[in-house]
Amino acid sequence: MPLGWSSPLLSEVAHRESGHTPDIGVPEYWNGDIRWLSLADCDRLNNVFVSETTKSITKLGIENSSARLLPAGVVVLSRDAGVGQSAITACPIAVSQHFLAWECSEVLSSKFLYYWFQRLRPELERIAVGSTIKTIGLGYFDKLRVPLPPKQLQLGVSNALYALDVLSNEIKALSDAKGDYKRGLMQQLLTGQKRFPEFLSEKWGEVHLGSIFLERNEANRPDLPLLSVTGDRGLIPRDEVDKRDTSNPDKSKYKRVAIGDIAYNTMRMWQGVSALASMEGIISPAYTVAIPTDRISGRFAKHLFKYPPVINLFHRHSQGLVDDTLNLKFDRFAKIKLTIPRDVDEQERIAGVFDLVDREIALLAAQRAQVELYKRGLLSRLLSGELKVPA
Secondary structure (H helix, E strand, O other), rough: OOOOOOOEEEHEEEEEHOOOOOOOOOOOHHEEEEEEOHHHHHHHOOOOOOOOEEEEEOOHHOOOOOOOEEEOOOEEEEEOOOOEEEEEEEEEEEEEEEEEEEEEOOOHHHHHHHHHHHHHHHHHHHHHOOOOOOOOOOOHHHHHHHHHHHHHHHHHHHHHHHHHHHHHHHHHHHHHHHHHEEEEEHHHHHHOOOHHHHOOOHHHEEHHHHHHHOOOOOOOOOOOOOOEOOOOOOOEEEOOOOOOOOOOOOOOOOOOOOOOEEEEOOOOOHHEEEOOOOOEEEEOOOHHHHOOOOOOOOHHHHHHHHHHHHHHHHHHOOOOOOHHHOOOOOOHHOOOOOOOOEEEHHHHHHHHHHHHHHHHHHHHHHHHHHHHHHHHHHHHHHHHHOOOOOO
């Protein structure tokens, strides 16, 4: 323990409250003016401050249940279904029984406790028990000690970490704005609402996908690397997918995909799971490989197939009784009609705009990942006293 630090029980420096839920069967308990934190709000946590919630309750609901209205500045922690997620309340709020809340004494900063819970989260996930929903017993928190520096040092530590949170959130907001910008561009450029001046004399036309794509059904290439089509990362090596490899050891029936092909998941094309191949390899027989002809730019098709109205067409033409069994084999894919630029140069120009926006979004994602990585390292060093910050 660094000089000047102490390690009191958490219960000695913060008062704990358990959450409760008003009677769901009593309508007058709900839709009032009191924010109420429930399981549905778990994804709103880990953003330092939480105020917006999906539900609200009435004062009657508070009075007729054991729930308590907590003040702003309380640290809340999920004890199940998202174990270890935490936040600080930005306004008076009530919480469900899935959360615990701590009101800090004057010797403990709420921000410092919040960041300490963030550092503790891997341990909280490890000790949680249960089959379907894991939870942390209250006894764990009764014995929990918190490494406590002087109050001024707590503020220095938490402010340094908070600055990184602000930076990370600003990068995310910029990335989200870029995503909205791209969606607006797709609406304009993929429908011909906005065109480049040099192509205004060129016409767009309706085509069947079968007239601009051929199917590739080459197999027996086990010498090639195994690839996987992902919805957000494109076509990547299978060993980069964060899932257990369930592929057949016998790869003789796996399909070859060449650079420039469009590969798509036959059973998830209606969800937009397709990619332009930037490497040669083999993919599962459950996938379909489409070869662009000289009438269609593969780069253009990559973006076109992510456009929501086109994805809806894929859904309409897929076969199956329910979503889980829908599939879009090449024969049905080939019958789909789309209106596209006849000039491949115009297709390429449109694709270039989207590629540029995608690169900007990818750079922002990489930048945010670096900030988060730096923060995790700083979190450990600051909260252990290894790294000093000015009070």
